[in-house]
Amino acid sequence: MYSEIHQFEPTLPSDRLWTELYPIAEKIVIDSTRLTEKAHATTRSVIRELVRQMNSYYSNRIEGQSTHPLNIADALKRHFSHRPDEARLQRIALAHIGAEQALEQALGDHSPLSSGFLIGAHREMYQRLAPEDRLSDDGLEIMPGQLRNKEVKVGEHVAPTAESIPRFLSRMNQQYEPIRGETQTLIIAACAHHRGAWVHPFLDGNGRALRLQSHCALWKLSEGLWSPSRGFARDTSKYYEALNAADRMREGDYDGRGNLSQQGFSTWILYFLSICQDQVSYMSKMLDLDGVRKRIEALIIMRSLNNKDYRTEAILPLMHVFALGPVTRGDFSQMTGLGERTARTLIAKLLEDGLLLSDHRVGPVRMGLPLDALNVLFPALYPEVNQPLI
Template sequence: MTWQPKYIITDKLLLTIREIGESIGEIKAQQLTHSRLAKLELSARELSSYASTSIEGNPLPLTDVKRLLKTHKESIRDTEREVLNYNSALQSLYQSVSQNRFKLSVKTLEHIQGQVVDGLMENPSHCGALRQDPVIIRNPRKTDEIVFIPPDAKHVRPLTKELMAFVNAKSGKVDPVILAGIFHRQNVIIHPFIDGNGRTTRLLTTAILGQLGLDFFEIFSFEDYYNRNVTRYFKAVGLEGDYYDLADDIDFSEWLEYFSEGILDELRRVIKILPEPSSAKPRLEPHHQQVLDYIYERGSINQREYGGISQRSLSARKQDFEKLLRLKLIETKGTGRGTYYVLPDTPL
C-alpha cells in the first residue's frame, strides 16, 4: 500500500504560501547581480551551518562559525568539524541542484548523512548507512524520560523508500513548500540513522525546495527560524509516544503551517537586508554585464582580458570600465599596465 500523509491545506497555510510567492517576486524584482547573490549565499551558508548545528547543541557562536568557514585550520575540535561538515554538505547540495543532478533517494540520504557525521562517529558502520539498531529519543533535560520510540530498524528502509517515492511522484503536482515540509517531518519521525538525523533532514529539505523550483533557495536559512525557538521546533516536528501507536493518526497540517511560516520569516529577513529599490536604476548593456560576469567567475579582469572576450574597441572598453566605476559596481586595483578590476568589497 502506497504511503499517503494526512494533511489539510488550511486558509493559514494557503495565505502563507501566497506570501512566500510574493516575497520571492520582490527579491526577483531587485535583479540582483552575481556578486550580490554570491554574498547572500555565503551569508546564508554561515547562518545555516551555525543554526542547524546549534539546534543539536553545538556551542559555537555565529561569529566563531563565520571565522571558521573563512579559515583552513589543520587541527579542529569535534564542534568545529560538525560545522565544517554541514557547510560542505550544503555546498555540494547547492551544486548538485544547480546542475540538475540532485535526485532524492535512499542513496542520497545516506550520502548526506555520511558527510554530516564524517569523523564524528565511534562506530564507522553508523556513518552513511541506515540504522540497523533500535533508537530511543529521550528528553535532553531528563535523560531517564523517554519521549519517542521511532520505528523498528527492520522497517526503516521500507518507510524511507515510501517517503522518497511519495515526494518524487508528487513533484510538479504539489506545492514545493508542502512537499518539502512533509519530507522534513516524516524523515525526522522515521529517524533513519543512529545520529545526524536532524542535520541530514534539514539539508535535504533545502535541496528539495531548490529542486522543486523554489527560487533563491540558496540565499535563505530556514534553520535559523527553528534555532530561535528550539523547543517549539522539536514539539512541532516530532511525536511523543510509540511510533506504532501513533502512525495511523499522524496529521501534518499544523506542522505545514509552522514550516511555511519559517520559510516566509526567512525570506522577509533577506528582503530587509537588500538595498532599497531605486526608480532611477542605471541601465546596464550586455557588455557591461559581461564584464561583471567575468569578474564573478575569475575574480578580476584587465583590459587585455576584456579585449579577449569582446569585439569592442579599446576606447569603448575604457568607457565601459569608467561607467562601472562610476556606478561603484567595480573597483580599480594596481596601477599603470598592472591595472585590473574587481568587485567591490561592500557589506550586503
C-alpha cells in the same frame, strides 16, 4: 515498536487541509520569486555564501555543537583554533558547508525529496569528518550514509524497528519523490521533514541530514537566499514542539484516518510554512533598495567618523554595485567624484575591509558583506556574529 508503514500515515495532508495550506504556500512562492529582482546576481551570490555559513551555524546549534560565526569564517580560511574542542566544532561547520555545496550541485541528478537524497545528505556531511570528529554523544562512530541497525528512542518517540526502515523509506519515496510545482513542493518538503525525523533512519545525524534535504528541496524556490534552518534555530523549543505534535497518535474520528494525528501533522506543516514565510519576509525587507541605501549610508557615515580613509562619497557607488553589479575600479572612482589618489585610497580601504570584492589586483569590484558590517547592513540576520568570542 513501529514496523508497518500504515503506522506513520498520514504521509500527506488531507484534501481539506491541502486546500487550507495551498494559498499560504503560494504566497511564500510568489514573495520568494520576487527576491531575485532586488539585487544583482553577484550580490545574490555573496548573500548565498553568507547564508551557507549561517545554515551551518544554526543547524549545528540545534544539535548543541555550534562554534562562533567568526570561528567558522576562520575555518574557511583554514585557520583553526589551538583548542581541540573548538577546532572540532570548526571542522563540523566546514563539513556542513561542504555538504550543502555538493548537494546543491547534485540537484539536477536526483529528486531532493527522495530517501536516496536524504541518505546522500547524511553521507556528504559525515564523510567529510575524520572518525574521531563524528562520534555520537554515546561515543559511537557515525557511519556516513549508513542506516541504523539498532533500536532507538528519541525523547518520548520510539522510532521504527531498524529492520523496517527500508519499508518506511520506500513509502516516503512513493509519496514525496515525484517532481511537483514549487507550491506543492514547499508543502511536501514540510511533510518529508517530519516523517523523515519520525522514521529516524540513521543512528545519529538525522536532524542535520533532514535540514540539508529541506534546504535543497527549496533551493529552486529560495536560490539559497533564505533557509528554514535560521527560523528553526531562533526558537529551538518551538521547532521540537511542532515536530512532537506531529508524533501524536490519532485522537478520535475527527482527527483524520491514519494512525498518527492529522491535527498534529497540520500543526507541524503550518509551523514549517510560517518559518519559511518569516524568512522570505525578512530577506525581502533587507533587499528593499531604499532600505539598502539607508543602511549603506549609515555604515559609511559611522566609519568615516573614526577613519579618514572612509568617505561618504562611497555611498553612491556601493549602492550601484549592490543593485547593478560589478564595475571597473575606474568607474567606481569616477562615481565617487573624488580625486584620483583619494578615490584609490578609498577603494583600497573598502577592499581591505571586505565591503568590496575583486578577483584580481586590478579587476572589477563587486559588493561584499563582511561579518563585522552585518549588524548595520543586514541587522538581525546573523546577530550571533556580534557576540564576544570566548
